[in-house]
Amino acid sequence: MGKTIAEKIFDTHRVNMPFPDTHVLKLDRVFCHEITTPIAITDLMARGMDRVFDPTKIKAVIDHVTPAKDSKTAEQGKILRDWARRQGIKDFFDIGRNGVCHAIFPEKGFVRPGYTVIMGDSHTCTHGAFGAFAAGVGTTDLEVGILKGVCAFHFPKTIKFVLNGTLKPGVYAKDLILFIIKELTVNGATNMVIEFTGPVVDAMSMESRMTLCNMAIEAGGTCGICYPDMTTVEYLWDFIKDEFSTKEDALKEYSNWISDADASYEKVYEYDVTNLEPMVTFGFKPDQVKTVHEMSGTKIDQVYIGSCTNGRIEDLRIAASILKDKKISDDVRAIVSPATPDVYSMALKEGLIEIFHNAGFCVTNPTCGACLGMSNGVLANGEACASTTNRNFNGRMGKGGTVHLMSPATAAASAIEGKITNSKVYQA
Amino acid sequence: MKEFSGKVLFLDRSDINTDEIIPAKYLTEITKEALKPNLLEDLTLTGFNAKEDIKDKAVLVTRANFGCGSSREHAPWALEVNGINVVIAESFARIFRQNMYNCGMFAIELPKDTIEYLFENYAGKDTSITIDIAKDKIIVTSSDKSEEIDFKVGEFDKTLVKEGGWVGYADKNY
Structure with a gap:
């Protein structure tokens, strides 16, 4: 054997x-x-x-x-x-x-x-x-x-x-x-x-x-x-x-x-x-998953791109390709956190940081950040975040908040629309 | 060895995660005692009131996959500083379960039917549980009845409970 x-x-x-x-x-x-x-x-x-x-x-x-x-x-x-x-x-x-x-x-x-x-x-x-x-x-x-x-x-x-x-x-x-x-x-x-x-x-x-x-x-x-x-x-x-x-x-x-x-x-x-199809979570457990199509139009207050799941250069490249020459919705705030100094540095050289900046993203230093609601990017009661992180537990990103887990592409498209959105219309 | 006897807190839900047991914002504490007021603070469960219901409890009985999510040992610590050294459940997340034994605490798995039986017959009453380590028995007592339920944990787990945790054992043996 x-x-x-x-x-x-x-x-x-x-x-x-x-x-x-x-x-x-x-x-x-x-x-x-x-x-x-x-x-x-x-x-x-x-x-x-x-x-x-x-x-x-x-x-x-x-x-x-x-x-x-x-x-x-x-x-x-x-x-x-x-x-x-x-x-x-x-x-x-x-x-x-x-x-x-x-x-x-x-x-x-x-x-x-x-x-x-x-x-x-x-x-x-x-x-x-x-x-x-x-x-x-x-x-x-x-x-x-x-x-x-x-x-x-x-x-x-x-x-x-x-x-x-x-x-x-x-x-x-x-x-x-x-x-x-x-x-x-x-x-x-x-x-x-x-x-x-x-x-x-x-x-x-x-x-x-x-x-x-x-x-x-x-x-x-x-x-x-x-x-x-x-x-x-x-x-x-x-x-x-x-x-x-x-x-x-x-x-x-x-x-x-x-x-x-x-x-x-x-x-x-x-x-x-x-x-x-592109997938996204609902509810407070990571196995509560639907297609983005099924969840399309769900309102969000914050977008978070980063974390140990999706804060690497490939993720930032994908998100930036969707955000290029676009603005995020007036109804959302968006945060990107390159996962490491090298990722940050590459993103700078490749012009990705400029794309995020021009789109209206807040660019933070490399950190676990909003993912577990311990430092920055904490949600207020009743708010929802389109997030590239890994956990949607109740209160994870702030007491009374909801987290929808998704890919960087879906998060980027959702930032533009202010609601959960399939990235396909924005794919180059 | 810790104490494994006292009043029971019943939490009737599966998949209670470590963020619910102790939210991440309290992970900035560097003493276990500081976690005491915040145990189960973010658990939303009909009829459950963290401040009232945790008081005087020593044993927790719950459903499946207890302690899923984060690896934070702050979860067992928050239980420990509130005097809860035993959790009885249908199943546990791996890291949480190991953390309990590493701290010399009990994470006991019972079949789904037995857990259901405990909920049906003892939840909502003034119930106490004592773990008899020598006989591998859980002694459940309420005002109107008392009975013994068999349980089984591995030799390693039992050794950690008896030795008071993994650090002491590992220091002696490795």
Whole structure:
């Protein structure tokens, strides 16, 4: 019997099994941000265990509230900053050099096929786009990860999506993952890894694959995984070119992290997604999904383009292509938050920031921002936001507010119209 | 080891997420105690009043997929500082469930029918639950009856409860 990627990664990283179905894995990466890490740090200090297992494997960023908005968030940043300095964590991204964790860490080449990654953030599943096992954990798991470089998991079963056909113009990875979550429901993948495979995924950029994997958690999934291929190698090449003489050599090595053809799955879903329409959420659960057509005309007050789901350069390019020479509706306000300084810089060079600016968007620094209503872009009671983020929970973006999750294209078109709108009339 | 006994709060809804358990705006706190007044603040549920209903409760009984969404351990912490160390549900989101055990707290899964039975027979009454770890029994008591229900958790989970959480165990063993 063959193995899935998850099984291969578990088998090569297992330290031991202290109890039945309890796999303690060695970690290749422990990622940290300023919201969930400070309590781990202060607890380690209180226990007299203020150490790290390996400062080169720990990466840290201030991303949720940046620049600090008040004394409390300033203190959170300070705890993380002081700790990074004290522990010799070189890859710490402070204000000005910081970006959304699940965008900046891949961009810096920190995630490789076959890696184990944890972070105190549920959207850590994003990094599975590289053929890694990446799981969100709580602060205690993070604390042990920082201290010992291990984490315990029950073995996750794997479900596989085989996605055939080609996506229509105006339909993106975001529409696909919303469709998949609708099919799975919000706990349909709990304790499971979701493999995204097939020609549609093969044709996707790393950015799109990250969008897919990012929302695996919204179906309860432990991790979303894509198979590493030449697209993965190309994305990582600047970081790995000293390790391999050719890209083909890298591909050969990384191909060890592909599921075997005779691997066993909990379930396999096969879809031809050629006729898939742009999708959008309603209600307060990410599996409450309709087509944009069905929701067309729903009034919105705010548009938000950004986050670990859809704040990468590809997303900004798509949104800007729709907003070029257009103005947003007088009835909405719109915010774009490039996910990292590099994304911001590219968007500047390519003239995208000017397009957003001319359209009437507020352009913010890279941050998690409005997504979780902790810093900027908070909704007032009764307001609705067309958002490229990942969660539409009640109160998520502000008490009494509603969030409609959608692609950057749909968000851009909706900004122009002031209501939920299919982007097809604006597609170049 | 923590205490696993006391009055029951029934929350009759599935998919209660961690944003509802503790909203993100309180994640700027750097002590667990500071979360105490805000537990379940954003939960909209007919007949539920967070300020009144949480008081004096020690056990939470709810439906499926409790704790979905964010990885924030602030969710179990907000329960813990309110004296709730046990959640009994049809199912849990993975990260929330692990966070509970990592803090030495109980997240106990019972079959859908049993949860339904608890709601039908004990919700709306002055009900108490005690977890008997040695016998793997949940002892449910209300003014007019008392009974024992079997439960099963893994050896790892039980060890974390007994050791008071994952940090102590991991420090000794890894």
